Amino acid sequence: MLGGGCFWCLDAVYRKTKGVTEVVSGYTGGQTKNPFYEAVCSGTTGHAEVVAVTFDEEVIPEDVILEMFFLSHDPTTLNRQGYDVGTQYRSAMFYADGQQREVFEAAIARAQESWNDPIVTEVVPLGEFHPAEEYHQDFYAKHPEQGYCQVIINPKLAKARKYYAQWLAA
Template identity: 75%
Template sequence: MMTFVLGGGCFWCLDALYQKTRGVTDVISGYTGGHTPDPDYDAVCTGTTGHAEVVAVTFDESIIPAEVILDMFFVSHDPTTLNRQGYDVGTQYRSSMFYQDTEQKELFERSVERNQESWSAPIVTEVSRLPRFHLAEEWHNNFYAKHPEQGYCQVIINPKLAKARKYYAQWLIE
């Protein structure tokens, strides 16, 4: 098993995608990359804690390659916008990848290079060492599955899932 900590805007979007991905065994929403010792959602939303909304994605490499998990990440958000994903603006929504060791750092850097050819603007995804991972409040986990009728899910998450399905249907569970 391998775990990647990834931020692509609101963690609900990545959670929704990876919850539907073959070989993924766990997706946990959280916060990392900031300077506040014990962040919570309200504090992170102010944009003053330095933390990014992220998910820790644990997957079985014998079922899904690490490169596919990372390529799905780059399809599911716009990695060329600094501190913004659609209407979500602030450092907490930055595109980010937090590595746990040198192997992950190299894997992340190669994925940025590989995916750059799909974007006309430069990818600005932060690649940093993983500091402490803070669990988000439980209600953030599996948000899309619990609230598919919610407006954010309908307007923001559904189009992202449709885009991922276009490129990665063979890896998604319906």
């Protein structure tokens, strides 16, 4: 469960990644029961926009999935990604168990070598996951002409292609 700003961006990158079998955009990390998009966007629920990524480790290593996470957003900015500002856009990794926590912390240590500023990504226990509304699922594929997709997501996809071409589907 990964949060790196607006879930549309991570969703778009991971859906094009070989070995990824499922991506679900949603919300976690907050205190509100049954959060919905407008409430999460208000910043009052405590939830982060996240993606639940399921993948086949025989096709793509977990390390590559996590490297792509750090490539696909700026993990050094607190509670913001570009024009998206608020705790709902925080950089966060939500772990299911102690082993996953260790994997996430090791990934941060490796990623820090690529960033001049300190990484501020939270590593916190996974709470209840709430899938986002259907219109958020696979948003980029449904609306590639939309302004946000053109200006924000397309450059992230181009960057992923540049560094991870062997892991991306054509």
